[in-house]
Amino acid sequence: MSSGALALETFSGNTVSIDSPVHDDIFASGGVININAPVNSAVVAGGTVNINAPVAGDVFVAGGQVLVNSDVGGKVVAWGGTINIMGNVTTNAILGGGEVNIHPRSVIGRDAMIFGENVHNAGRIYGNLAVSASNFYNSGSAGKIDFQQFSSEGATPSGWPSAFGVLMILGYLVIGVLLIRFFPAQVYAIDEEIRRSPIVRTAAGFVLVVISMVLIVIVAVTVIGIPLAIVSSMALVTALMVSGLLASFSLGKWLVNLFKFKASDMISFVIGFAIFNALFYIPYAGGVINLIAMSLGVGAIFYALRERWQSLTGAQGPVLS
Numbered sequence: 001m002s003s004g005a006l007a008l009e010t011f012s013g014n015t016v017s018i019d020s021p022v023h024d025d026i027f028a029s030g031g032v033i034n035i036n037a038p039v040n041s042a043v044v045a046g047g048t049v050n051i052n053a054p055v056a057g058d059v060f061v062a063g064g065q066v067l068v069n070s071d072v073g074g075k076v077v078a079w080g081g082t083i084n085i086m087g088n089v090t091t092n093a094i095l096g097g098g099e100v101n102i103h104p105r106s107v108i109g110r111d112a113m114i115f116g117e118n119v120h121n122a123g124r125i126y127g128n129l130a131v132s133a134s135n136f137y138n139s140g141s142a143g144k145i146d147f148q149q150f151s152s153e154g155a156t157p158s159g160w161p162s163a164f165g166v167l168m169i170l171g172y173l174v175i176g177v178l179l180i181r182f183f184p185a186q187v188y189a190i191d192e193e194i195r196r197s198p199i200v201r202t203a204a205g206f207v208l209v210v211i212s213m214v215l216i217v218i219v220a221v222t223v224i225g226i227p228l229a230i231v232s233s234m235a236l237v238t239a240l241m242v243s244g245l246l247a248s249f250s251l252g253k254w255l256v257n258l259f260k261f262k263a264s265d266m267i268s269f270v271i272g273f274a275i276f277n278a279l280f281y282i283p284y285a286g287g288v289i290n291l292i293a294m295s296l297g298v299g300a301i302f303y304a305l306r307e308r309w310q311s312l313t314g315a316q317g318p319v320l321s
Helices: 163-182 184-196 198-220 226-258 265-280 285-313
Strands: 009-018 022-035 039-051 059-068 076-085 093-102 112-121 124-138 141-149
Touching (some): 009 265, 022 265, 093 163, 163 184, 226 285, 265 285
Parallel strands (some): 112 124
């Protein structure tokens, strides 16, 4: 699918090729995404992403394999398994992945911040280059280079995610995409509960998490109860992991509706996911935001399950309103 119309364009499918110019922003998701014609700006999520034509503005991309093979007029923010920058970036670059490579002919006009397992800079960076990685190879140039060895704690001393943290973020992103792809009805049901009363759902979720933790400890005291405690702990951890992803989806859908964008569910999720993960790294406030997001998701999951239980059995579920 491609278009040269003067309007925001959305693309989705197993293989997406944009072969005609789009004189506005694009949102794209799919297995393989090829941008072969000029666009104004791009928000992209896919397994393999190839940017082979100029982008006038910013690029936000998440994918397994990311290739920026042409010039970008704004900034590049990319998360992926392997990232290759082969074109010029006019302003800043924020890159995270297992392998991150800035190739020899590439020029970054301002600063670059890179998180990865293996990072190789062979290009020219006019501003500062900050790197957090297990291995860093520099055969290019930069105004100033700040290298921090990879830390397995998940974040560098500055509060930014380390290479391990970036890979964890990418893993969560993949889980969220799979949830939306294979369980859309359940995701929509929980999104409806979040929208119905976010404050009530957040309070209920927080109470449920605290009560669950207390009950698990009490049950685990007895030998007979240990298996139940283990299963309950796994269920609680799973709910906490999924809850943030569901809150990300709802945030993305709300923003898309607020700004009257036409975006797929995948793109909505990526937008909300990116915003939440950026907020999580704000000192002090990030922890509070993370707690609220998890509580909101857990509460919404509970209410969605209660509604389904009532519709299937006609019985009244646990009283929490």
